[in-house]
Amino acid sequence: MAEEYRDLYCHQPFYNDRYGSGSNGFTFSGSSSSAYTQDASLTANSSFHNLQMLDPPYMTFTEILQGSNDNNALAGAFGLSRTSSSEAFSRVKDEPKSVVVGAGDYVGGSETPATPNSSISSSSTEAVGNEDSSKNQKENPMKEAMEDGEDASKKETITKKKGEKKQKQPRFAFMTKSEVDHLEDGYRWRKYGQKAVKNSPYPRSYYRCTTQKCPVKKRIERSYQDPSIVITTYEGQHNHHVPATLRGNVAGMLSPSMLAPSLSLQDGPMFPRELLLQIPHMYNYGAAGSTSNVYQQNFTPFEQLQLPDYGLLHDIIPSAFHFPKQEN
DNA sequence: CGTTTTTGACCGGCGC
């Protein structure tokens, strides 16, 4: 199971100030089945701190996007310099208030059932479970995110081919420190399920992209370790672009290069890059589907989101900050 | 009235 979480990288959080003192930053961790081989060996004791300690220089957001030719484009879009080892993602104000930590798990296209993810679930859950580490709230929610399984298209797969093993879709998880569960990411989602999470008082919600034929799903759950953290796991790749109809139009924030078809609709594994397109919700903060104006946001140009580097995650995450409570 | 959410049932995988 440990390997499930290997290849975690820490990234600079970005901050998105909103709502007065509010801000929302995040760090990004990516992993891939093989591209990266650093072994973080996160255990139940893993903490953000540990993550931060990952030996290899943590990847930067843009680095994660590597493998694509859009690096620079993207970096540019985000107003980042891809040389920095730790890139600030964004922020409008200072005050690191909220943080998002991400974990990536790319299991795309592997025919081999390599690691039985499912088995991980229960065990890892338990591992993390039970404790009440009130102080140690940096347990490692990522684990929670990754714990569950892979079995993406179960029935669908079945109908198509029964013997065939549900093939794993690229997955990408990240944590967001927010009181809002469902973060706006520019896409439209339909909830199709909700399940109680073992050892957690918070349920996990399952969403599917509403665009026809789009296979992307996402799960959202709140870390019981640190209820202020929301764990979002994306699975699959959008076969379309961000709908330009949402409030505020997230797509409008993206540079043409980011939206260019070449970006993701055609070739190969573009897992991180593709999924990152969904990240803009970090900036575009607000409650998904929220009707509250409180969360309405003025979009901030990426250029203004440049951030200075921040210290260790554990120095950031604990920072207190609260969005007004609100459910979608 | 079309779309989304809710929620219990159902399913397949897995461990015992």
Place this chain on the structure above:
DNA sequence: GCGCCGGTCAAAAACG
């Protein structure tokens, strides 16, 4: 084989 578990289905309800 059985029960647990995560994930999904789908009918009904809620929503706009």
